[in-house]
Amino acid sequence: MSGEKGYVLKEADLLPLSLGAAVLGTGGGGNPYVGRLRAREIMRKGASVRILPLDALPDDAWIGRVGGIGAPVIGIEKISQGEECLRALRAIEEVTGVRMAALIAAEIGGANAMAPIITAGQAGLPVLDGDGMGRAFPEVQMETFSIYGETSLLSALADAKGNVVVFKELADPLTQERFLRSMTVNMGAGAGAAGAPLPMEFVRRTAVPNTVTQAIEIGAAILDARAKRRNVIERVVEKTGGALFFTGKIVDVRRELKGGFTRGHALLEGMDEWNGCEGRIAIQNENLVLWVDGEPKVMVPDLIMNLELETGEPITTEMLRFGQRVAIIGMPAHPLIRSERALQVVGPKAFGYPELSYTPMEYQPAAE
Numbered sequence: 001m002s003g004e005k006g007y008v009l010k011e012a013d014l015l016p017l018s019l020g021a022a023v024l025g026t027g028g029g030g031n032p033y034v035g036r037l038r039a040r041e042i043m044r045k046g047a048s049v050r051i052l053p054l055d056a057l058p059d060d061a062w063i064g065r066v067g068g069i070g071a072p073v074i075g076i077e078k079i080s081q082g083e084e085c086l087r088a089l090r091a092i093e094e095v096t097g098v099r100m101a102a103l104i105a106a107e108i109g110g111a112n113a114m115a116p117i118i119t120a121g122q123a124g125l126p127v128l129d130g131d132g133m134g135r136a137f138p139e140v141q142m143e144t145f146s147i148y149g150e151t152s153l154l155s156a157l158a159d160a161k162g163n164v165v166v167f168k169e170l171a172d173p174l175t176q177e178r179f180l181r182s183m184t185v186n187m188g189a190g191a192g193a194a195g196a197p198l199p200m201e202f203v204r205r206t207a208v209p210n211t212v213t214q215a216i217e218i219g220a221a222i223l224d225a226r227a228k229r230r231n232v233i234e235r236v237v238e239k240t241g242g243a244l245f246f247t248g249k250i251v252d253v254r255r256e257l258k259g260g261f262t263r264g265h266a267l268l269e270g271m272d273e274w275n276g277c278e279g280r281i282a283i284q285n286e287n288l289v290l291w292v293d294g295e296p297k298v299m300v301p302d303l304i305m306n307l308e309l310e311t312g313e314p315i316t317t318e319m320l321r322f323g324q325r326v327a328i329i330g331m332p333a334h335p336l337i338r339s340e341r342a343l344q345v346v347g348p349k350a351f352g353y354p355e356l357s358y359t360p361m362e363y364q365p366a367a368e
Helices: 011-024 032-044 072-076 084-096 115-123 173-186 200-206 211-227 232-240 340-346
Strands: 050-052 062-070 102-105 127-131 155-158 164-167 190-195 243-258 261-270 278-284 286-292 295-299 303-308 325-331
Touching (some): 011 032, 011 211, 032 115, 062 084, 062 115, 062 173, 062 200, 084 115, 084 155, 084 164, 084 190, 115 127, 127 211, 155 173, 164 173, 173 190, 211 232, 232 303, 232 325, 243 278
Parallel strands (some): 102 127
Antiparallel strands (some): 062 190, 155 164, 155 190, 243 325, 278 286, 286 295, 303 325
16 A cells, blocks of 8 residues: 555545554554544545655654543543644644654554544644554653653643643653643643654654554454454454454443543453453553453553454443453564563553563464
C-alpha cells in the first residue's frame, strides 16, 4: 500500500484503521469508534491526509507529535471540542518558533491513531507511517522518543473549553508525566497533548515504523475474514504473528478512575478447551498482564488483546462487560520496546509488578 512518497488516506481506510488500532492499543488509547467518526467528518469537509514513510523527509525537517491524554473511559463520556490537539500543536510551534513538516502519532493504539490524522487534516500536514510506542501505553515517558534520548520536555495541553497550558522546563520525564497528568485531571481527565518538535533524523531512528499501515492491514484482515465467514480469531493470529492464550467469558470487571488512569482488572471463566481454567487481566488504561490459573502468560511490553469471540471485534478496556465471550491473543512487541533500556520504562516492574521477570513471547504460527 505504501510507496516511495506514501499514499493518500481514504475514507474507506478509516474503518480498518480503527479496528487495527484497537487491536494494537491492547485495550487502551481511547475509543476507536469515536476517533473514526471524527476523522471521517474532517475528510468529508474536504481534508486530505497523506501517509508518508519514514524516509520521505529530510533529516532537518521538524516533526510534531500529538495525541489524547487521560483515562479511556472519559472518551465516551466527555464530548471533545475537536481541535484540542491542533491548539496544543500551535502552542508548541509558537513557543519554539518552528513549523512542523509532518505529524506522527505518540501511540498507534485506539483513538490516538486518529489524533494525528485529524490534526493533520486541520493543519494541512502529512502524517508519518509510524509512532512512538508500537501499541498504547498509559504514560508519556513510555514513548520510544523519550526512552531513546529526547532532550526537550516541552509539552502543551489543550482542553475542550479553550484552555491551553504549556510546560516549558521540567526536571525529568517522570516529572513531566506527573505534571501533565495532574493538569489533565483538572481539565476533566481528558485533553489534547503535543510534544516538543523532533528532528526527522531522530524520529527515523527511534519511531516504531509502518504502524499506520500495519493497523490498516490488521483491520482489513478482520473485515475480510468476516465477509468470507472465516474464523476471525485465527486470521488475527496469523496477521499479527501472535498466539491465542485464552478463550473465556468475562465474569467480573472492576474499574476505577484513579490519578487520571483507569485501573482495575477483568476476571474470566474458561470456555471450550479452557473449561475449568480461570483468567485474570490487570488493567491500567491498557491490558498489562494476563494470568491463567495464577501463572503469568503474557506481560508488558508484549501486547494483550481482547477480541469478541464470534466477530473478532477488539474490546477496549472501558467497553469490557460481564458475560462477554472473548478470545485473548498475545502479540510480540517491536524490538524497540523490548530492549533492556526500554524494559526499565515499560517492563512489568515499571508497572508495579516486581515479582514478574519479563519473558518475551516470540512470533508463533496460528493456533490449531
